[in-house]
Amino acid sequence: MAINYSEKIPNNVDLSGNKSLQRALEHWQPGFLNWWSEMGPDESSNIDVYLRTAISVEPKGWAHFDYVKMQDYRWGIFLAPANPERKINFGEHAGEPAWQEVPGEYRSTLRRIIVTQGDTEPASVEQQRHLGLTCPSLYDLRNLFQVNVEEGRHLWAMVYLLHAHFGRDGREEGEALLARRSGDADNPRILTAFNEKTPDWLSFFMFTFITDRDGKYQLAALAESGFDPLARTCRFMLTEEAHHMFVGESGIARIIARTCDAMKEHKTEDAAKLRALGVIDLPTLQKYLNFHYSVTADLFGSEISSNAASFYANGLKGRFEETKLADDHKLHGSEYPYMEVVGGQIVTKHAPALTALNERLRDDWVADVQSGISRWNKIPEKAGIAFRFTLPHKGFHRRIGLFTEHHISPDGNILSEAEWTRSHASWLPTEEDRAYVCSLMGRVAEHGKFANWIAPPARGINNQPADFEYVRFN
Ligand SMILES: [Fe+2]
Numbered sequence: 505m506a507i508n509y510s511e512k513i514p515n516n517v518d519l520s521g522n523k524s525l526q527r528a529l530e531h532w533q534p535g536f537l538n539w540w541s542e543m544g545p546d547e548s549s550n551i552d553v554y555l556r557t558a559i560s561v562e563p564k565g566w567a568h569f570d571y572v573k574m575q576d577y578r579w580g581i582f583l584a585p586a587n588p589e590r591k592i593n594f595g596e597h598a599g600e601p602a603w604q605e606v607p608g609e610y611r612s613t614l615r616r617i618i619v620t621q622g623d624t625e626p627a628s629v630e631q632q633r634h635l636g637l638t639c640p641s642l643y644d645l646r647n648l649f650q651v652n653v654e655e656g657r658h659l660w661a662m663v664y665l666l667h668a669h670f671g672r673d674g675r676e677e678g679e680a681l682l683a684r685r686s687g688d689a690d691n692p693r694i695l696t697a698f699n700e701k702t703p704d705w706l707s708f709f710m711f712t713f714i715t716d717r718d719g720k721y722q723l724a725a726l727a728e729s730g731f732d733p734l735a736r737t738c739r740f741m742l743t744e745e746a747h748h749m750f751v752g753e754s755g756i757a758r759i760i761a762r763t764c765d766a767m768k769e770h771k772t773e774d775a776a777k778l779r780a781l782g783v784i785d786l787p788t789l790q791k792y793l794n795f796h797y798s799v800t801a802d803l804f805g806s807e808i809s810s811n812a813a814s815f816y817a818n819g820l821k822g823r824f825e826e827t828k829l830a831d832d833h834k835l836h837g838s839e840y841p842y843m844e845v846v847g848g849q850i851v852t853k854h855a856p857a858l859t860a861l862n863e864r865l866r867d868d869w870v871a872d873v874q875s876g877i878s879r880w881n882k883i884p885e886k887a888g889i890a891f892r893f894t895l896p897h898k899g900f901h902r903r904i905g906l907f908t909e910h911h912i913s914p915d916g917n918i919l920s921e922a923e924w925t926r927s928h929a930s931w932l933p934t935e936e937d938r939a940y941v942c943s944l945m946g947r948v949a950e951h952g953k954f955a956n957w958i959a960p961p962a963r964g965i966n967n968q969p970a971d972f973e974y975v976r977f978n
């Protein structure tokens with residue numbers, strides 16, 4: 505499908521051939537731009553940022569780099585190329601042709617799935633809106649803004665689906681997506697993790713490493729959907745999501761590298777001494793990891809879920825890499841393990857695999873997070889430092905699911921209220937930790953310079969050097 509660059513909204517969905525859809529989206533666009541100027545990155549309207557823009561869905565052509573002002577970013581609508589032969593690959597409709605229109609009986613469920621995914625996109629932009637004022641370098645500032653404009657595009661992608669397939673209800677949902685606000689007492693974003701603050705760059709890197717990775721798994725499950733427009737939309741979004749996770753993983757790796765350097769140079773593991781040197785001690789990084797990991801684990805939902813079962817049975821949301829799995833793709837008679845506290849002990853039980861699909865997707869995500877942690881651990885290992893990062897137990901600090909009523913330590917022990925109260929400050933960031941991290945955040949915007957608490961990247965973006973002028977102030 506050709507892309508018409510002369511249109512207001514770049515797209516590969518033949519907007520010009522669908523006048524009522526084009527009118528609906530053009531009507532929504534000013535509201536989006538208002539939202540961007542009100543809730544998008546602070547003080548960003550007058551700068552030129554070296555950004556990639558999706559201008560094609562071809563594997564090598566979708567990332568076009570140039571300087572743009574963010575409010576002029578070409579937020580477009582791109583779906584991965586259609587496969588006219590595509591079938592529904594799982595659930596009770598397996599083998600039928602994929603739906604090109606919303607099946608009436610699943611209309612409200614599909615709308616809810618799309619709205620819930622769509623809501624996270626502007627939410628993260630809102631959470632991150634002040635971070636530009638404390639960037640550790642121009643390279644990092646550019647990466648933050650890249651993530652922000654692409655989350656904006658992901659909102660466009662979901663609103664396109666709502667407008668194209670859900671009529672008036674869809675248009676109302678599109679408006680509501682611009683009206684909710686992260687952290688707002690009266691009209692908050694839908695999911696709890698997207699109402700938390702992202703107050704500093706350590707939180708931002710943890711968020712993009714861990715919470716954008718939840719996004720990857722949700723999108724991957726929706727990319728299997730029997731509703732083909734949703735599947736194709738999510739497939740293309742995944743290509744952008746990879747960069748967000750790279751920003752997080754490499755950001756934390758650079759912080760670890762800088763801290764390990766300081767530890768070696770000053771021959772100390774003492775947190776107070778390291779803080780005096782202006783770097784972030786490794787145990788504090790571990791606490792931030794524990795926090796973001798546990799909050800994000802909740803996003804997958806309850807271990808046992810009848811909603812998850814019906815999403816799957818109805819062909820709406822599949823498993824991660826559904827078509828690569830070798831089973832009946834209906835999950836009749838199969839089971840999946842999950843953990844629960846029974847009689848003061850954590851025990852592994854088995855549930856029908858259909859009802860345990862949230863847990864299964866969470867496990868896929870856990871394994872992926874763990875591989876990132878293992879890559880981080882090579883940094884202290886190479887430096888001859890004994891510290892290793894570990895993931896806390898899945899029951900640690902959970903607010904959703906079977907562990908909600910229990911206090912579980914990172915190593916998986918059940919704690920009394922008193923033990924939890926005594927110990928949680930050594931597992932989760934305290935006010936003091938957060939204040940220290942915030943105290944490091946000062947704007948470094950001279951090109952080629954990096955804040956003291958983070959190492960420069962090994963290489964820049966799009967084969968540019970690390971000291972490239974990624975952002976130009978006018
Ligand atoms: Fe996104």
Ligand SMILES: [Fe+2]
Pocket residue numbers: 655716719745748
């Ligand atoms: Fe993302």
